[in-house]
Amino acid sequence: MSTSFVTVKGQVVIPSKLRQKYGIKSGTRVRFYDEEDGIRIVPITPEFIKANVGFLGTKGRLLRALMEEKKKEREL
Numbered sequence: 001m002s003t004s005f006v007t008v009k010g011q012v013v014i015p016s017k018l019r020q021k022y023g024i025k026s027g028t029r030v031r032f033y034d035e036e037d038g039i040r041i042v043p044i045t046p047e048f049i050k051a052n053v054g055f056l057g058t059k060g061r062l063l064r065a066l067m068e069e070k071k072k073e074r075e076l
Helices: 016-022 046-051 061-075
Strands: 029-035 038-044
Touching: 038 046, 046 061
Parallel strands: none
Antiparallel strands: 029 038
């Protein structure tokens, strides 16, 4: 189990072992889920996106839109 501190700005450092395990790099988006027993953080990686293809029945249109948005963000 790893621990970290919350800064005055509300920032938390994710331990390096967990970043490596889940493919979290600088600029990786994360999703926060408010659950009954705490907060769950899920990295939005290409693997996460591919695992959810077809979830909404959009036949890949949503995936293409997300990947296009990510490409635009990288250009900034």
